[in-house]
Amino acid sequence: MRQLSRTELIAVLLAVLLGVSGAFAGGRREAPAEDFPLQIVGAWAREVGSSGGNTGVYLSIGNPSQNSDRLLVADTDVARATELHTHIMDGGMARMRQVPEIVIPPNEIVELAPGGLHVMLIGVESPLRRGAVIDLTLTFEVAGTVSIVVPVRAAAEAMGH
Secondary structure, X not given: OEEOOHHHHHHHHHHHHHOOHHHOOOOOOXXXXXXXXXXXXXXXEEOEOOOOOOEEEEEEEEEOOOOOEEEEEEEOOOEEEEEEEEXXXXXXXXXXXXXXXXXEOOOEEEEEOOOOOEEEEEEEOOOEXXXXXXXXXXXXXXXXXXXXXXXXXXXXXXXXX
């Protein structure tokens, strides 16, 4: 997690006030932009070449408010299960672990990224190829529910290679 800079905070607040939906991963939402207090940007899913495989969804969540929120649930119909995960060091090895929630502190941006916090898709129903999109619903304790469209990318492409 990192503290929002003054410029980032102003940009997020303006986006919320002006109802800029482009800040929501280019996706659709269940509430008008001005009614959803968090900013979700940069969403992408890592491609997976076979059905039954697992993959991650990564994004940034900005919280311009003075109140903390918590991501409680992520859901999609493209996988058998969807869980919130993190990586921990265990005996010198990085291992994924499910977490019950992801806290979104006030005036901060929480990064869900490879090697850290992420949404885990377990048992994808069919291969997810670069260029495809998936629907993902995120449920927050305070902000409520938002649905976004997440593009599927090759890992190297998404990391700027």
